[in-house]
Amino acid sequence: VQLQAFGGGVVQTGDSLRLSCAASERTFSARYMGWFRQAPGKEREFVAAIPWSRSSTYYADSVKGRFTISRDNGQNTLYLQMNSLKPEDTAAYYCAASTSAILSSIRSSNAYSYWGKGTLVTVSS
Secondary structure: OOEEEEOOEEEEOOOOEEEEEEEOHHHHOOOEEEEEEEOOOOOOEEEEEEEOOOOOOEEOOOOOOOEEEEEEOOOOEEEEEEOOOOHHHOEEEEEEEEOOOOHHHOOOHHHOOEEOEOEEEEEEO
8 A cells, every 4th residue: 555544533613633644655755745535426626735845835725724735755644734624624535646747737636646545534513
């Protein structure tokens, strides 16, 4: 297994949660790492992405200001800090790695070659 996300759970509106994604060294050296989510009956959507250099971070408008993506290159771990959670954040969250994505494509799931199993986040109202 090259990617493994964990940290999901059941929380209430307004709570915080931190997701982690452990990766193999080879996978973690990918050009971009990202988080996507998929709610029941909906398509998978982009949440956030970060390059290996950590020089920038990118977010979906729906989570901007509430979620923070980060990575620890020494520990080969990707994080997603989620604050002020809302019921509409309920979804399975997936971490992904891309070895070839360019900036214009990082919001597309097609740009990512490696995927971990999802971790479920449920936000109750």
